Amino acid sequence: MPRVERSSLVTDPTRPSVPGPAGALRLVLTTVGSESLARAIASELVERRLAACVHIDAIDSVYEWQGRIESGCEWRLVIKTTAARYPEVEAAIRALHDYELPAVIAVPMSEVWAPFGDWVRGQCAPSPEGLASSPAGSSGAERALG
Secondary structure: OOOOOHHHOOOOOOOOEOOOOOOOEEEEEEEEOOHHHHHHHHHHHHHOOOOOEEEEEEEEEEEEEOOEEEEEEEEEEEEEEEOOOHHHHHHHHHHHOOOOOOOOEEEEOOOOEHHHHHHHHHHHOOOOOOOOOOOOOOOOHHHHHO
16 A cells, blocks of 8 residues: 655644534445446545545455345445535435445544544545535545545
């Protein structure tokens, strides 16, 4: 994983984790049936600044659906966002998802290293009007911190 100069990301690396609701953060989990859809949803969320970053990984799932035990490969998305942006994240997932009943689960981040939390909040802030959004950030922070 590429490293980023700390000075470009962290103003005080000794700052402790910050619990609490002020600027609350969320991990949003969902699964999809294909890597291409996972990447499409991830890109849409990051480009629209609804998520700071999205992790995508292949998983094996076992579940009951309509009276039958099913199993198969799915793609899990772990989405880092803010509580304020969650309704838009959920709406975007539901609009793009191809499952009849997609799992969309938001988990509060009860403790987060403060500089990372600041980065997530900054990435999820709406971009100023008239300026092109740069979802990946100019420093590559999502690769170092995501």
